Every structure is written in C-alpha cells, then in structure tokens.
Amino acid sequence: YAAAFGVMAYTSIWLQTMLGMSPVRGGLVFVWLSLASFVVAAAGGRLLHGVPARLTIGGGLLLIAAGQFCMAFLDAGSGASTLVPGLLLVGVGTGLVSPGIAGAALAAVPAERSGMAGGAVNTFRQLGYALGIAVFGTVLTSRMEDTLPHDAAHGLAGGAAGALRGVFGEHALRASFASGLNAAAVAAGAVAAVAGVLVLALVRAERGGRNAGVTDSAPPALKEEEAVPAPPYRR
Template sequence: MRTWGPLTAVCLGTFMLLLDVTIAVVALPGMARSLNASLSDLQWVMDGYALALAALLLGIGAAGDVIGHRRVHVTGVALFAASSLLCGVASGPGTLVAARVSQGVGAAATLATTLPLLGSVYQGRRRSVALGVWGAVSGAAAAVGPVLGGLLTEGPGWRWIFYVNLPVSVVAVWLTLKVVPESRGPRGRRVDWAGTVTFAGFAGGVTYGAVRAGSHGWAASGTLAAFALAALALVCFVLVERRVADPLIDLRLFRVPAFAGVMAGALAFTGAAFGVMAYTSIWLQTVLGMSPVRGGLVFLWLSLAAFVVSAVGGRLLHGVPSRITVGGGLLLIGSGQFCMAVLDAGSGAGALVPGLLLVGFGTGLVAPGIAGAALAVVPPERAGMAGGAVNTFRQLGYALGIAVFGTALTSRMRDTLPRDAAHALAGGGAGELSGAFPEQVLRSAFASGLNTAAVVAGLVATVGGVLVLALVRTPRAGGPGVTDSGAGTLTERTAAQRN
C-alpha cells in the first residue's frame, strides 16, 4: 500500500477528470433530445468544463502550494463528485452547464495538485515509474471516453456518464486521506487571485464571443462587446502579472522563442485534435443514424493509433528533439483533419478512418512530449510554472476549438439552409427537420459544414506545427532555458529579484 497506494489514489482522480473531457462527446445528441438543448447549449456543456479547468489551473495550483496539496486535491475531488451528481439530475440545459462549470473547478483543483503530490511521495527511479503510469492512465482515460460514453448512453442513459463518477470519487478521497501525505510549496508564496480573475475573464470573453458569433454573426454588437471585454481583461492580466510578487506566469518567458513556440503548439494541439469530435459525433448519430455505441467506436481508430504510437514511440524516438516529435505530430494532426474534409451527402463513417488514424498518430507523438518540451526551454526554478502553463494552454485550446469550429460548421451550413435550420441541424435536430427539408439536403449541409470545420482545424494544427519547428530549439550546453540571449538573463534577473 505504501508503494502503490498514493499512485493509485492520484491516478483515480486523474482518470475520472480526464475521462469527463471526452465521455460527454457521444452523449451530446441524447442530452439535446432529453433537455431540448440548442447548439449553443451543447457547446457550453463542453466548454464550461474546459474553460473552468483552463482558467483556474494555475491559480488553484498556487493555492495548493500555500494551503496544502492534499487538502486542495481532496476538496477538488469532492467538488467534482458533487457537481457530477448535479449534472446527472439536471432538468434543463442551463442547470447542466452550471454544473459542468463547477465540475471544471473541481477538476482544476485535482489536476493542479496531481504532480506535486506524486513528486512529494516518489523520488528517483520510483518517480519515473510513477509518472509513466500516470501518463498511461491519462491516455487511457481519453481513449475509453467515447466508447464508455456510448455504452452508458445507449444503456442506462446519458445521465450515467456523470453518476459513474460518484463511487470512483468516494474511493479516491478515502485512499488519498489514508495513504497520501500532506505537502506544500515554498514558504512565503502568495496566491495571485487578481491574475486568476483577469485570465478567467479573458478566456471566458473570447470563448463566449466565438460561440455567439455562430448564432448572431461576427459583427453583432454582443459578439464585439464580448471580444472587447476579453481584450480589456487580457490587458489587465498583463499589467497584474508584471507587478505581482508571485505571478501565475512570468510573462518574460514568452520572450524566449522556444517557450512561445511550445505554448503555441499546446494551444493548437488539443483544439485541432479533438475540437471537431463533438460535431462529428452529432453527425454520426443524428444524420447517419448510428447508435451511441457504434458512434463511439468510430473514434477508436484515433484512440488506438495514439496509444500505440505513444507506447512504442517512447522507446524508438528516445533522443529525438522535441521540436521534431511535437512539431511533426502537429503536422500529422493537420494532415488528418484535411483528410477528413472529403465528406458529401453519400459519405459514411468509413470516410473518416484515414484521417482519424493520422490524427491519432500525431496525438501519440505530441501528447507525451509537449510538457517535456516546455520544461526543457525554461530555467529549472520555472519548471512548475511551465508545466502548469502547458496544461492551461491545452485546455484553453480545446475550449476555443469547440467554439470556433462550431461557428465554422454553422456558417457553412447557412449556404444551403436558413440560419435557424442550420443551428437546429448542428445541434442534433435532423429528425425534426426531416419533414421540412429533403434528407439529401440535410446530409449535404452537415457534410459541407464538417468539411469546413475540419479544414479550419487542419490549418490551426499546421500553423502550430510550423511554429514549433521554427521556434523550438534544443538547449545548448548552458542548461535548461538557455535557448537564446534572453533566456540566460531571465534566470539572472529572476534570482536577483528574489534576493
């Protein structure tokens, strides 16, 4: 128990919260029918969770350093469980979205304290083994999410994708309190709440603007107001981070090209790889008529490819620069999305397979290496900050991907359908529209919308891959973070500031 107990406790929480990122994808059509939810509602079911996770990850991580990692971790798991119960009993889309946001807060507290807890318990070779197991569990959660979501949705119903979290949470909390010791960060650190609030305002504003653009247009007053508030929040965030004693992220790190490149890759990665998946699931079930289980199984091509590449590539690609694996992986993801942009009114699920395999191959290269790439280009004392930033940018990229690709989808649909019909179709309303429009028109409209979303996702991944290849360089002999003239002076200025 002393050896494997802490690892099991931490991995249970990690598996549960990462599972909830993908498990809901297959259940979206069932939610839409049960709750009479619109496309925007479904987008926020996914984005509410990802946004809360992205916006609070760094701030809650700092709070864990002050309050105690175990205490924050257990609180996060308990909040996640309570929020899962609220999701399961939700009577309307507004209640479900609010509960998903609360879930994201709990997930942020859980994920932010995972690595500090493992680092406090395991050292040396045991730490390497523990991190390897934790990484494998993280990958498994993403892989089984769509299939498990399909089984639960087709069986007891979509609400059980949330109820299943309850027994796992009870075991995780009990085991954490029993076998995981308390740990804290360096003394004297303060929590940057102002930075947390302003970053949350920026992330929420830009995502809300992108979602609203899909239903009201990019030039609508509400859309422009959301983007303006997001810009104001970003300016406030920058001002706060430049003045606060313990910032969420030292903005001078972005002067290092390699760090900026890795963050661009992290932002592009999750959105481009998984952001179109929600709309593909709706197409599979409501237009092609597939069951939730069969619809979930389609995504196994991606999951299995990612699992095989990450497992085998870790040994075969040892010593290959991260700019090659991460940048090349992003280019593969982009190629896979372009391959999926070939749908027409007569296409079936088989048309997606080549693209899903390429996206899976790329994911298997990027996912294991992107955090290490961030740590390799910053000074050692900034390792925790860099790791948190990578996770934050990944979740923010996913939230923005859901919003932007959904807007691209409906914009293209409106070439052949009225605005309201396009949104109803994208939100799973193919059955209700079948009496007003020929089936061929609906199938063609959705296929063309998915093609556009896939092309946008492919462009995002390609640009991210090019930036990683161009900006990320292997550190010279000077050590981590010494990638250009600014990186070395950053370490010196940071030390001087502390003294």
C-alpha cells in the same frame, strides 16, 4: 488540441443524427484515433529517445493537419469508414505531440517548478478543447448557412435533425452537414499546419548541446541530483 479535437463534437453529432448511430457506436468510431495515439505515445519513449522535441511536436502537428484534410471529403453518401484514415493520422500526430509538449515544458523549468509546468500544459489543453469547439463550430454553421436558413443550420449542428426532417429533405440535410464538417476540418487542418511549421521554424535547439527529446526531457537540476552519489555511511 483545438486542431485535433475541436471538430469531433460535431462529427459525433453527424454520426448519430445523420447516420443513425447510437452514442456507443458513434463513440467507437473514435477508437481508431485513441489506439493510434496510445501506441505511438507508448512506443515513442523508446524509439524517439534523444529526438528534439521541436521535431516530434512539429511533425506531430503536421500529421494532425494531414488527418484533418483527409476527413474533409464528406458528402451526402459518406459513412463512418470515410473518417478512419484521417482519425488514424490525427491519432499518430497526437501521440507525438502530447509527450513532446509535456517533456518540453518540464525541461524548460527548474525541478521545483515541474508541477507548475505540468499544470500549465493541462490548462492550455483544456483551453484548446473549448476554443476549438467554439471556433470550428462557427465555421461549420457558417458553411451550412449557404444551403440552409440560419435557424435550421444552428439546429442541425446542435443535433435537432429530427425536427428538421419534416421541412427539409434527408439528402439536403446530409449534404449541408457534410459540407459544414468539411469546412471545419479544413480550418482545423490549416491551424495545425501553421502551428507545425512555426514550431519547426522558430523553436530553437537546447543550448549547451542538450536535446529535449521525448524521453530525455527531465529538468537539469533533477538530473544532477540523480547523478550525485549518496555520501558514505559513518558510525
């Protein structure tokens, strides 16, 4: 989640302060990611039935990495449409990773602890958001400091472009912000790529021949309870 969404806070600032979009229009740019994620997650339950979770999670992370790398080619003249291919790839990857992680977490614990597993997944999801914004924000401002003073770089990343336009030219501000976003996207893509490779290489298949797929991921105890028929009714 850090790799998928950590850069988006700054992308939203770029859309509004550099491209002049309203908050609503800037938010609608990310609909491409949301639609792709929704479609893949909804269809994945049927199409990926029985596929091991390590493949869906690892493959999804690699798609997120590819999407971030696609968004690392901004320049002073780039528009919102430049982001669309990368957003679609990140959305597809997220649609694979999210149900895969949830299913793997539930499959790893007894049925009576499924609530704990779901809570842990949500906790780490929120932690990923927070860490991603902090880490990739540091990468963004560090790159922007190559062309702008320290205070100006931090102000631009925080949405204070209006106050800086009287000191720096529009082209310089756009080029600096685009360069920072490119660096942050590359860092996010690298994190996702490494995570995907580690999942594919280190996560082992389920013991006993049971594959924890996207839809076939219920805990064993729950499946056994569902398989036991109810006792016959007696007077």
